[in-house]
Amino acid sequence: MEEYLDQVWMGNTVKVYAIVLAQIIVVWILFKLLRKFIIAALKKFSARTHSQVDDAIVEAAEKFIIPFIFLMINYGIIQQLNLSVKVDHVLKVAVAVITAYYFVRFINHAMQLSVNLYMHSKNEPPERIKQVTGILSIFKAIVWLAGIVMLIDNLGYNITTLITGLGIGGIAIALAAQNILTDLFSYFVIFFDKPFSIGDAISINNAAGTVERIGIKTSHVRSLTGEQLVIPNADLVKSTIKNFKRQQRRGIIFKMNVRYDTPAENLDAIPQFVEQIIKAQPDITFDRCHLVAFADYSLTFETLYFVESTDYKLYLDRQQRIFREILKAFSERGIAFAIPGQTFILQQSPAVGEKK
CATH class of the missing domain: 2.30.30.60 (SH3 type barrels.)
Structure with a gap:
């Protein structure tokens, strides 16, 4: 048995391979138990709390932190083996790729959770949260691009030319898609300013x-x-x-033009009965009614009142009732609305030969 364990395969004894394999199995069992008991217990605990932060932390640990630690521990175990230069290089590249992958996913996940938690804390409607998803897709793509560039740099490649090319390409794309980018930035303005x-x-x-x-x-x-x-x-x-x-309420201004020959007592009465008519309506707040202008053909009264509702149909109903009551009041008092017109003065021309 000892002779078999001491046999050398690809630079390592069978005994070393067995130890490494046993360590990997033990680590795999420990992580399975960790997920089954500890993570499950943390999920139950976080479910009982009102805060969503602990739920986000447990979710991030389960999806990203624990799998990454598991892979790194296995990589450390494998390093006990006597590996060839080529195999060691392949493993290092694989570890770099995995690290970049988990790092980018963790950043994007944290960004998504942070924004969602913020939106929920502000009691934003579902439509606004959907809009955030569209915006985050752009930022996630930028994070992935930055992660790939960092990975290439860590692998020992010169990224100066790549960055220069991306910069020139970005400028060219920005010039070609100027209108699209203008609408995109306008979308950000609409989203954050919320008109x-x-x-x-x-x-x-x-x-x-x-x-x-x-x-x-x-x-x-x-x-x-x-x-x-x-x-x-x-x-x-x-x-x-x-x-x-x-709108919290709707303000309405309307004007009435009456004739210049309207008696003074009727002119004094107009603001009074208009105020009474408007105040008699429900959901209405009267503000003012005044003689405001000497127009070309009329005396102009201006009235302002408020409908204490944003219902457009309610506003039309109240306005119709007010106008009908005003017409009735004008008719009862003999007040006439002014109609634009012209006055012509006719003068008879003198007969021929007659002295002017």
Whole structure:
């Protein structure tokens, strides 16, 4: 038996191979027990707490930290063997690749969890969280690219030419995709500044509708007449956006033009009965009613009131009722609205030969 164990295969005795194999098996069993008992216990403990941070730590340990440590321990065990230069180089390259892989995945995973925890802590809606996924995909790709460059550098290759090429290529791509990048940065502005969200009723330029989707390049708005408006994000950022959903109340200003020959007592009565009519309506706050201008053909009264709701139909109902009551009050008092017109003065021309 001793003679067999002392036999040399590829620079190592059978006994050394057996010891290394036994160590690998023991380590594998220990890590299996670690996952089955300790990690399971930590999961149960974290599930009982209100914080999600401990859940994230346990998940990261199970997915990345423990497997990486397991591979590194096995690599250290294998180093006990007398390896050839070629095999040792292959193992070192494999370890470098595995390290870069786990490092990049851990960074991306930590970034994803951190953003999700932050979004949930701010009680952000699911639509906003979906938007974050699109943004994180870009940053994850950048992290992977940086990880590959670092791996190539650690393997002993000169990356100066590669970085220079990436820089020149990046400039060329940026110039070629200038409009796309403008919309992309506009998407970031919309995401962080939050001028509107999915489901908001907005008005932009001459278009109005409900936001259905906020994409990386364009946003989709369903117009009031049913068409889908596809608007570049850059145009949205440059424009003035009215967000009706975020109204707390709606202010309404309207003007009334009455004739110049309206009696003074009626002019004094107009602000009073307009105030009474408006205050009699539910969900309405009266602000003012004044004679504000001597127009070309009329006296102009201006009225301001507020509807204490964002419901557009409620606003139309209240406004219709107010207008009808004002018309009724004008009719009862004999007050006439002014209508634009012109007055012509006719003068008879003198007969021929008649002195002027």
